[in-house]
Amino acid sequence: MTQLHFATALLPEGWRDDVRVAIENGVITAVETDASPGAAKRFEGAAVPGLPNVHSHSFQRGMAGLAERRGRACDSFWTWREVMYRFLDRLSPDDIEAIAAWAFVEMLEAGFTAVGEFHYLHHAPDGRPYANMAETAERIVAAAGAAGIGLTLLPVFYAQGNFGGAPPVPGQRRFLSDRDGFTRLMEGSRRAIAAVPDAVLGVAPHSLRATTLDDLRWIAAQWPHGPAHIHVSEQVKEVEDCLAVHGRRPIELLYDTVCVDRRWCLIHATHAEPHEVDMIAESGAVAGLCPVTEANLGDGVFDTTRFLAQGGRFGVGSDSLIRVSAAEELRALEYAQRLRHRSRNALGVEGCSTGRRLFEAACAGGAQALARPVGAIAPGRRADIVVLNGGHPSLAAAEGDVILDAWIFSADNAAVSHVFCGGEHVVSDGRHRARDHALTRYRETVRRLEAI
Numbered sequence: 245m246t247q248l249h250f251a252t253a254l255l256p257e258g259w260r261d262d263v264r265v266a267i268e269n270g271v272i273t274a275v276e277t278d279a280s281p282g283a284a285k286r287f288e289g290a291a292v293p294g295l296p297n298v299h300s301h302s303f304q305r306g307m308a309g310l311a312e313r314r315g316r317a318c319d320s321f322w323t324w325r326e327v328m329y330r331f332l333d334r335l336s337p338d339d340i341e342a343i344a345a346w347a348f349v350e351m352l353e354a355g356f357t358a359v360g361e362f363h364y365l366h367h368a369p370d371g372r373p374y375a376n377m378a379e380t381a382e383r384i385v386a387a388a389g390a391a392g393i394g395l396t397l398l399p400v401f402y403a404q405g406n407f408g409g410a411p412p413v414p415g416q417r418r419f420l421s422d423r424d425g426f427t428r429l430m431e432g433s434r435r436a437i438a439a440v441p442d443a444v445l446g447v448a449p450h451s452l453r454a455t456t457l458d459d460l461r462w463i464a465a466q467w468p469h470g471p472a473h474i475h476v477s478e479q480v481k482e483v484e485d486c487l488a489v490h491g492r493r494p495i496e497l498l499y500d501t502v503c504v505d506r507r508w509c510l511i512h513a514t515h516a517e518p519h520e521v522d523m524i525a526e527s528g529a530v531a532g533l534c535p536v537t538e539a540n541l542g543d544g545v546f547d548t549t550r551f552l553a554q555g556g557r558f559g560v561g562s563d564s565l566i567r568v569s570a571a572e573e574l575r576a577l578e579y580a581q582r583l584r585h586r587s588r589n590a591l592g593v594e595g596c597s598t599g600r601r602l603f604e605a606a607c608a609g610g611a612q613a614l615a616r617p618v619g620a621i622a623p624g625r626r627a628d629i630v631v632l633n634g635g636h637p638s639l640a641a642a643e644g645d646v647i648l649d650a651w652i653f654s655a656d657n658a659a660v661s662h663v664f665c666g667g668e669h670v671v672s673d674g675r676h677r678a679r680d681h682a683l684t685r686y687r688e689t690v691r692r693l694e695a696i
């Protein structure tokens with residue numbers, strides 16, 4: 245058994261001082277308040293639950309900064325996607341593992357303790373499956389195991405280039421599956437995650453543009469339990485193409501086609517009309533919001549204000565990993581609404597800390613979306629705990645909820661001092677225990693890729 249003692253901690257009932265947490269087999273077994281440290285290891289900072297990261301394409305970490313140059317035509321998500329396709333064309337399984345391992349190290353150093361890896365880079369560069377169908381899924385699992393992050397693996401089904409059965413472009417050939425191939429991929433992925441004790445397997449139809457409606461129904465029926473994630477309504481063009489072919493908007497079409505319930509996570513949902521926002525809230529599905537990537541790609545702004553007013557659930561994700569920061573995702577979410585409504589504390593409620601409201605909502609929504617017992621420091625939950633450094637200047641006079649506000653709106657990653665993941669002490673004084681090895685391997689990989 246491991247015992248930890250925190251000067252202060254955010255528990256489900258609120259902030260408490262002198263909190264002693266007992267952990268067995270990665271799970272919290274007891275939480276005492278106003279307790280003496282006894283034999284427990286003492287931490288002076290403020291303990292909060294680790295935040296789940298609901299949406300990641302880890303390989304994209306390797307291209308951060310490579311698409312920030314304006315082309316001749318107006319740049320957009322679609323021109324960015326061309327750069328991304330050229331980048332991924334060079335990646336070997338070793339490269340995929342090295343980049344993922346570093347991305348997961350960065351996530352832990354940023355206060356993310358679990359990740360939903362929306363994994364679609366399945367095949368060799370020529371589009372042929374590897375001899376081991378789940379080769380790249382195994383690499384993601386190995387990277388998560390090395391970093392010690394909680395993993396929900398979401399193998400992606402991708403079958404067409406656009407709505408209406410448009411043929412795939414060459415840049416998409418590494419993603420493509422037919423039903424038989426995808427079934428084998430799921431079986432291989434299930435075997436792969438067995439290497440990590442508490443990993444979860446979900447399923448991810450890529451988007452309505454990449455799957456037929458029949459395929460979508462088939463996936464929902466074939467894998468009726470566990471997390472189901474899908475990209476939806478990220479781009480205006482996507483909505484227009486969907487309307488042209490199906491006469492329905494993507495979110496409407498999704499709800500018409502399958503039973504969208506609490507196991508679903510709708511990634512982006514950016515261009516949702518008010519009735520679609522309400523539909524998502526009412527269904528209990530999680531909106532997987534990725535505000536930093538959505539800003540980077542010029543996607544648009546989801547109406548989070550309306551969604552929260554309707555009781556909607558959300559999680560945050562770092563998606564393209566152009567930046568890896570739990571605090572920044574929450575800050576960007578709030579700032580987009582401030583700019584949109586020209587107000588402050590746009591997602592807050594009267595008299596309450598906006599940081600705490602966003603953080604607790606993202607913890608709960610993230611835990612639901614990844615089907616993991618996380619998001620709170622409480623008995624029965626996985627021991628995913630982040631300690632914020634009270635010595636950081638932004639936190640110097642902070643107590644209670646102000647600690648969260650100071651982290652999210654000011655200190656950012658620099659406030660994260662210790663991270664426990666499944667009870668393992670993976671980040672100490674801001675540094676991941678495998679940082680040097682993972683960074684060396686990552687640097688070698690991206691430098692070699694740059695030279696190609």
Ligand SMILES: [Zn+2]
Pocket residue numbers: 299301362475511563564
């Ligand atoms: Zn994505």
